[in-house]
Amino acid sequence: MKKLLYNKYDKSRIASLPRVLFEGRIVVVLSDFEAERAVDYLLSMPILGVDTETRPSFKRGVVHRVALLQVSSYDTCFLFRLNHIGISPVIKRLLEDTTVPKIGLSLNDDLTMLRRVADFTPGNFIDLQDHVREIGVEDLSLQKLYANFFGQKISKHQRLTNWEADVLSDKQKLYAATDAWTCINLYEELQRLKATGDYELIIKDSDIKA
Numbered sequence: 001m002k003k004l005l006y007n008k009y010d011k012s013r014i015a016s017l018p019r020v021l022f023e024g025r026i027v028v029v030l031s032d033f034e035a036e037r038a039v040d041y042l043l044s045m046p047i048l049g050v051d052t053e054t055r056p057s058f059k060r061g062v063v064h065r066v067a068l069l070q071v072s073s074y075d076t077c078f079l080f081r082l083n084h085i086g087i088s089p090v091i092k093r094l095l096e097d098t099t100v101p102k103i104g105l106s107l108n109d110d111l112t113m114l115r116r117v118a119d120f121t122p123g124n125f126i127d128l129q130d131h132v133r134e135i136g137v138e139d140l141s142l143q144k145l146y147a148n149f150f151g152q153k154i155s156k157h158q159r160l161t162n163w164e165a166d167v168l169s170d171k172q173k174l175y176a177a178t179d180a181w182t183c184i185n186l187y188e189e190l191q192r193l194k195a196t197g198d199y200e201l202i203i204k205d206s207d208i209k210a
Contacts, residue, residue: 019155024177050070
């Protein structure tokens with residue numbers, strides 16, 4: 001039976017879906033020594049998921065620097081606390097690497113924010129938004145994409161929390177890791193569907209709930 005996908009996914013359906021959570025190991029990186037070990041590990045992996053978090057601003061014209069870079073393999077996610085360690089040469093090595101594909105969403109925004117911290121030449125980054133359009137999917141948020149492809153809900157409750165807090169809460173860490181890890185799942189499923197054609201795209205009207 002073919003997988004049913006929608007060009008536009010009804011946001012009102014998401015609340016009733018089962019929640020997806022990263023179940024692997026989460027490692028917070030707070031020093032150059034820890035970053036060195038983390039990057040060596042990550043660059044030995046076949047594929048990575050990436051995302052960033054920035055402290056929200058509730059004042060017009062105030063924009064904070066990116067505080068967290070989360071990079072996940074299939075079973076381990078490293079949370080690089082950039083507000084503590086910045087983009088060191090070893091993190092720059094990770095960002096400039098051209099061998100391991102790094103999957104993310106709306107990567108132009110993330111990379112722009114990261115390059116405000118330190119200049120670097122982005123390596124092998126793959127933006128999911130560029131690829132889901134190829135099969136006719138128009139909704140491009142991570143939450144809607146995951147609901148569409150897997151019938152599961154990514155909770156966004158922690159998105160507007162303080163990512164510059166002295167200590168990240170367990171809920172923040174889990175949220176950050178889940179966002180990065182789910183990018184791997186989406187990319188691999190998208191590649192499978194493109195290769196097999198094992199899906200049917202259902203076209204919904206433009207008046208669907210955003």
